[in-house]
Amino acid sequence: MTVRPGEAAGAAWHEIDFENKLWNISAERMKKRKPHAVPLTPQALAILEYLKPISGHREFIFPADKDPRTHASRETLGAAFRRMGLIGKQTAHGLRALASTTLNEQGFDSDVIEAALAHVDSNKVRAAYNRTDYLERRRKMMCWWSEHIEEASRGNYSVTGSQHLKVV
Template sequence: AIALQADTYERTFETVAREWIVSNAHWSEYYTNQVTSYLEKDVFPRIGKLPISSIRAPHLRPIIKDVAARGAKTVAILIRQWCGQIFSYAAAQGLCEFDPAALLKGLVKRPQVRHNPPLTWAEIPDFLNRVDNEGGYQTTVLALKLMALTYVRTVELRKASWEEFDLDNAMWSIPSERMKMRRPHLVPLSRQAVAALRELHALTGGGKVLFPSYRKPGQVMSATTLNQALKRMGYGGRFSSHGFRSTATTILGLLGYPEKRVDLQLAHSKKSKDSSRAPYDHTKFVESRKVIMQDWADILDSLQAGKPVEGVTKAFGPMSKRRTALLRVIERE
């Protein structure tokens, strides 16, 4: 019992917190760095050296309140949640008996999240034309086009390497360690996406990554580059690079495309009933997803060319020849 007390006393909050971070090996590198950075900045300097068993709610309250006071309410809420998970991890090892962070739930009210809305039908033609004319460096223009054509997450495109692409077979294979849900993801490439990638390859194909940083050799394009380009184009505050995903979801939904296939292509996190199938979900319905991705690229071309909504609906809607072709592929899957 004395040995256990000594071990418990020596295990500081910071020591246990770092063990907890290591234990979450399924996290993405980005998320791991985010958690570590905030704990190192806001939590460890205040309570890191205290034995974890000695920490109470009054220790945590000022930390959370101070973070919220600087305008980072979402971060304050995350810190409370992370601390709660750290105490749960410690309790499972017999290092503490309760979670003081649980007493502070609701201390900071969650701010209303203002998601940048998707582009509307009417906004897409002007947007695509402005990308061509006002997008900046050609690599930035091509990045924005590829975001629109593939509707992947921004970080998935920014950090992409050429070895992930098979342009001859029009397929992009994103490894699990680069995905938010830590599962590999397949992105069928439309003819337009392949053309953009071949153009990009002539510019950056001599290196490892698609979008190297011009200012920092050895690094990739920064997270702000695309949003800064959108801001210059006049879309600051009302559309972000992440908005391509909601734009595709909205328009494909309005045209009646199968939600399950679109969700798979978005790589949304939906719990699989059969967990043994989860690692292979990225291969499901690939043939029909190829058709949808080509349809999506052709829809964007049609809108950019000025085709009215009625014409696009007729060409790609539920009663179109394109939809009949898609349904035939789905029947075979």
């Protein structure tokens, strides 16, 4: 997924539309205050199904350790990376850069990538006329990304581009 760490940490079960395979994040929770629909891939849906018995009875998908009535902190993933010894190698927000770089290098349309990242077009005129959310194209792209991550999890690491970014 290409959401910001805080958006992921605050994910609530009521935002998940299993039937349409979408995660609908309200405008209030988004940085640019625009609602954002995230296509859910088979891998993402499998993870959510795995988490249901753990947190499905709670409001949040990732409840906080100290108070499960609240959601995990946006710093939780960063803390996990530190515990894994990934200081200086990976950050929670860096996963978005990794996704953007890899998807661009694979030839996916930059407009579709920017839409997946929930970036707002800086060209005000273009933004006023182009109102698509690229949902179906994002769905296909995110399926490729999920498969890429799944391969990496099997030990088939991918080094990408001149920066030699790795899926760790």
